[in-house]
Amino acid sequence: MNKRVLWALIAGPGLAVTSLLLVFFVLGRSTVEATPGGAVAIPDLQPQTATFTVSGTVTCQATGPLSDVEVYAWNRDNGTGFVGDVTDSSGAYRVTLEVGTYRLEFTPPPAAELNARAFTTTQLVTNTNLNVDFCICRGIWVTETVDSAGNMGGSTSLALEPIYPYTPHISYHDIISDSVKYARLTGSTWHSESVDSGGWPTSLALVPTYPHTPCIASRPLGLESRICLPNWRNLDNFTSGGSTGWTRQHFVGIGASLSLQTSH
Amino acid sequence: MSGTWELGYVEPPLSRVGSWSSLALERTHPYTPHISYYDSANGDLKHAWLSGTTWITETVDSTGDVGWYTSLALNSSGIPRISYFDNTNYGLKFAWLSDTIWLSETVDKTGGQPWGRGSTSLELDQGGFPYISYYDAINDDLKLARFDGKVWITQTVDSEGDVGQGSSLALDQSGCPHISYYDATHEDLRHAYIPRRPLVYLPLVVRNHSP
Numbered sequence: 001m002n003k004r005v006l007w008a009l010i011a012g013p014g015l016a017v018t019s020l021l022l023v024f025f026v027l028g029r030s031t032v033e034a035t036p037g038g039a040v041a042i043p044d045l046q047p048q049t050a051t052f053t054v055s056g057t058v059t060c061q062a063t064g065p066l067s068d069v070e071v072y073a074w075n076r077d078n079g080t081g082f083v084g085d086v087t088d089s090s091g092a093y094r095v096t097l098e099v100g101t102y103r104l105e106f107t108p109p110p111a112a113e114l115n116a117r118a119f120t121t122t123q124l125v126t127n128t129n130l131n132v133d134f135c136i137c138r139g140i141w142v143t144e145t146v147d148s149a150g151n152m153g154g155s156t157s158l159a160l161e162p163i164y165p166y167t168p169h170i171s172y173h174d175i176i177s178d179s180v181k182y183a184r185l186t187g188s189t190w191h192s193e194s195v196d197s198g199g200w201p202t203s204l205a206l207v208p209t210y211p212h213t214p215c216i217a218s219r220p221l222g223l224e225s226r227i228c229l230p231n232w233r234n235l236d237n238f239t240s241g242g243s244t245g246w247t248r249q250h251f252v253g254i255g256a257s258l259s260l261q262t263s264h
Numbered sequence: 265m266s267g268t269w270e271l272g273y274v275e276p277p278l279s280r281v282g283s284w285s286s287l288a289l290e291r292t293h294p295y296t297p298h299i300s301y302y303d304s305a306n307g308d309l310k311h312a313w314l315s316g317t318t319w320i321t322e323t324v325d326s327t328g329d330v331g332w333y334t335s336l337a338l339n340s341s342g343i344p345r346i347s348y349f350d351n352t353n354y355g356l357k358f359a360w361l362s363d364t365i366w367l368s369e370t371v372d373k374t375g376g377q378p379w380g381r382g383s384t385s386l387e388l389d390q391g392g393f394p395y396i397s398y399y400d401a402i403n404d405d406l407k408l409a410r411f412d413g414k415v416w417i418t419q420t421v422d423s424e425g426d427v428g429q430g431s432s433l434a435l436d437q438s439g440c441p442h443i444s445y446y447d448a449t450h451e452d453l454r455h456a457y458i459p460r461r462p463l464v465y466l467p468l469v470v471r472n473h474s475p
Contacts, residue, residue: 143422146444146453153446153453158432166436170444172453173430183453190455203287204432249269 055094058087058106065091072105073097146183146190151175157204161212171195171204171216180218180228195228195246216246274312274319280305286336286386288344300324300336300346309334309348309359311366324359324366328352333378335386337394347386347396351377356384356398356409371409371416376401378429385433385443397421397433397443406431406445406456421456425449 058069071093074081077100084095084104095104147153154173161167170183180199183192199219206212216228228246275281285301298313303323309331312321324346325331332349339345346359350370354377359368378401385397395410400420406428409418422428426448433443442457 141421141456141458143424143454143456145447145450146455148450148452151451153430153444153451155430156432156444156446156453158434158442158444158455160434160436160442162437164437166440166442168434168442168444168455168457170432170453170455172444172446175451185455 051096051098053094053096054084054104055092057091058093065089067091069093070105070107071095072107074103074105076101076103144190146170147172147181147192149192150177152181155200155202157202157216159204159206159214161206162208167212169204169206169212169214171214171218173200180216182214182216182230184214196226196248199226272319274299274301275321279303281310284332284334284348286334286346288336288338290338290342291340296342298336298338298342298344300331300334300344300348302331302334302348307331307351309346311336311344311346313344322366325357325368327368330357333382333384333398335384335396337386337388339388339392345386345388345394347371347384347394347398349378349382349384349398354401356396358386358394358396358411371396372398372400372407372418374398374400374402374407376403381429381448383429383431385431387433387435387441389435389439390437395433395435395441397428397431397441397445399428399431399445404428404448406443408433408441408443422454427454 058066058071065087067087067089069087069091070083071085071087072081073084073095075098084097085093087093152172152174154175156170156172158168158170161169168185172181172183173179174181174194178198178200179194180196181192182195182204183190185191195216196218202219202225203217205215207215213230218226218228227249229249231245231247281301281303283302283304285299287297287299290296290298296314298311300309300311302308303310306323306326307329308323309325310321311324312319314320325348327350329351330348332351334346334348336344336346343361345361348357348359349355350357353370353373355373356371357368358371359366361367378399382399382401383397387395389395391413393411393413395408397406397408399405400407403420403423404426405420406422407418408421409416411417421443422445427445429446429448431443431445433441435441440458442455444453444455446452447454
């Protein structure tokens with residue numbers, strides 16, 4: 001291999017790491033070491049104090065600094081939290097914290113476009129000041145096709161699981177076969193299956209507790225409605241294609257709207 | 265989930281009410297059900313809730329032919345809010361209960377008559393602010409409206425072809441919206457969402473170090 005190329009391969013990443021080390025060393029008089037999970041560990045030579053500061057800027061890739069972003073600190077040790085600061089016009093914030101492990105939440109103002117929150121978990125036990133810069137996605141809609149096999153999608157009903165990653169479940173109408181279908185996102189792939197032949201779905205709800213079994217109210221032809229429950233109660237069976245059908249309960253009425261309470 | 269279903273009438277039989285109904289339960293016992301629905305006999309939006317064993321009903325809005333495609337949500341105090349379509353003025357409306365009086369306002373005057381293709385879907389975020397997905401029958405688009413505490417902000421979510429019929433909206437715990445809807449151009453089921461993850465994520469651990 002050409003010596004110049006070899007030197008560039010060695011020196012390039014090396015210089016980048018050296019620069020990163022220098023930045024953290026100057027800011028916090030620290031050295032940097034890797035930790036499991038890809039986090040950056042910064043051992044500090046300063047004596048431990050009762051409080052320390054986290055400061056930095058909140059930016060958006062598209063628009064630059066974000067102002068009026070609420071910085072909320074949640075102490076994972078005692079389960080308490082508070083608004084530590086709100087970013088100024090340059091996106092800067094400064095939060096003073098006591099020793100502990102925190103989850104910092106950065107929430108843009110409601111007046112901004114639709115936004116997501118940014119989260120990080122930070123364990124701080126020294127008085128080192130750290131710059132933590134985030135980029136928060138701003139109102140960027142992503143659209144995707146869930147089911148394109150035929151004429152799908154009329155009368156949709158969507159519900160999200162209550163914990164991360166907030167898996168979406170959808171009931172919908174297969175217009176050609178006039179039947180009820182159900183789809184669930186697994187990872188980045190949508191899986192779908194038929195629920196009931198004849199009629200269309202009117203409402204979907206998830207059992208609040210794991211495994212968040214879907215329940216679908218549907219309306220077949222005639223003056224009745226149905227509640228459809230999957231025979232698989234463990235969603236892992238669904239993702240492996242192990243569906244064994246749905247159980248239907250009939251009742252009188254047209255156009256049901258469904259909701260579930262915790263005990264049901 | 266077991267037991268038998270108990271069936272009952274909210275309004276007397278043959279009242280010609282109940283189209284486009286939407287139901288939500290209060291969060292605590294006795295999980296009082298609330299229902300919004302269309303009174304096709306009078307062209308009104310109505311609300312019903314169960315008090316003990318008796319259904320109480322009331323008219324929410326009777327200005328013109330209103331109450332199509334209703335969607336009901338309860339805030340953290342169990343107070344109902346309703347989104348619906350105004351079929352006289354062809355607009356999206358929102359109603360909320362203020363003390364004992366129902367108030368309403370037009371959110372978006374779309375100007376189109378969806379002729380049965382419309383829908384509204386209402387959710388409240390953790391601050392109680394409403395989000396509504398709906399179909400713009402003039403432009404055949406999926407739209408979203410949200411109230412930020414001062415004004416309604418509307419945006420087009422998807423405009424590729426005839427999209428947005430039969431939409432259903434949900435917010436995740438971090439307030440990010442997801443919408444399912446029908447793509448009538450391609451005859452597909454579609455899903456729109458705003459990613460919740462930050463584009464840059466920097467976990468940090470700082471700890472004491474003995475040289």
